[in-house]
Amino acid sequence: MTKSARQPGAALAEDLVQPFQVDRGDVRGRLVRLSASIDQILASHAYPEPVANLLGELLVVAAATAGAFKFHGSLSLQTSSDGPVPLMIAEYRAQPEESRGAMPGRARLRGYARCDAGKVMEALAAASPSASVMETVLGKGSLAFNVESGPSAEHYQGIIAIVGPTIVESVHDYFRRSEQIDAALRVDVGRAPNGQWQAGGVLLQRMPRPGLAERSDDDWRRALALVGSSGRADFLNPGLDPRGMLQRMFPEDDVRVFDPVSVEAQCRCSRDRVDSVLRSFPPEEIAEMVVDGEITVTCEFCNHRYLFLPQDLGLPKQLGLNETH
Ligand SMILES: [Zn+2]
Structure with a gap:
């Protein structure tokens, strides 16, 4: 069963971040659904398909993990590596709460990959079968998290190594080492039957519950398993209402949903x-x-x-x- 903590504003069903909380185990999360926004970003360049997929993954990671940092500003993720795609950037800018009053939240997304398509295809053709697409295309390098927060524009930067086989795995590696963030991430990127790019993801965060460590461990593992076993098709189906999706994901739980944030592709250039x-x-x-x-x-x-x-x-x-x- 899903219920609203507050009455959500009119949000776009297809491009949004839907914060939620699973009452059992005090698990919080952010469900990300990107449709027109991610299609606009990925289709505006002639990227080889595997590069578009990787950039899509980075964009969903940015929108999902933005909630793991306590901020109302911008989060940018930047890879820097020695492969045929030496640089990728995904930037998620949330509108500050103080400037929107009672209006629904909005966020803007942009990103790009610096890419030599010929070299990417050569590298993929020559890659060993055990290497993942990310390892082949990005090579060795790092992923930087840049957080810019609020009117005082405080900065935070974290840099992690890119470790295979996926960007999500690299971020998991970071979460595992981090003492402040107990979280897990799932991301799916693909094309709808009409060719349009679609993406979805979930960030789960565990809220500490003193005195209930053992039960809380079980509840946390159970939430991870439920998110992990959800169908990829659900994440890539723009027609599926986010609440319906959460209900399917946690069929036996009370899931509280908070005001969604609508996401659009918008650049900062002028x-x-x-x-x-x-x-x-x-x-x-x-x-x-x-x-x-x-x-x-x-x-x-x-x-x-x-x-x-x-x-x-x-x-x-x-x-x-x-x-x-
Ligand atoms: Zn631009």
Whole structure:
């Protein structure tokens, strides 16, 4: 049975983070469902399928683990490694509670992978059968958690090693070592029959209950088993209502749901930002960027192209044209 702790606002059913609590065992969690948002992020680049899958996994991990840190700001996860995808970033920005009042929570998601598609396919073709896709594509390296919190913009950074076979396994390794976070994670990424990217996941966190350690251990293991045995299809089904999904996951428990946070894909780039970055360069360097009388800047995250003419930046019109003569 699911019940609301508070009446949730009108949330999108398909792109959201649904916080919940399982009364037995005091287990808290965050259910993540991403549909249009993750499709927009993954489809805006021509990533090889295994790279899109890995980036999708990182995006769900960001949305799910954001609740494990006590913050209302942004969490970014960044891989840095020696494989054919040397860098991936997933960024989850929650709207601060103080700025939204009684409005439903919203969060923005963006991410990208730096990737040479040809090298990725070569590496996968040459990989030993025992190596996972993540090990082959990312190689050896680290995963950094950057947390920026609240109006005072406090920073926290944690860096962990990438350990196979998946990103989720690397994060589990981190949770196991961490004394503050007793948590487990499950993530699924795939395509719907219409080709659209879908993803889902659950972060479970155990709330300490003094004096009941033994029973609490049993309840915790049971919750982990229930989440682990849930069908992948449920996580990838945008039509399944999150409450219905939690009910199927914990059929014998009271599950309390809190206000959901709706998630959308949104980049932070803008013409103004690109403009001020360009103006910070010396004119000779800007001249080198001019091709056919124009400067093109492409955002690595959302792949949006910004076009500038030299005169937009207060420079002579003819700038950069002399080399083509
Ligand atoms: Zn952008």
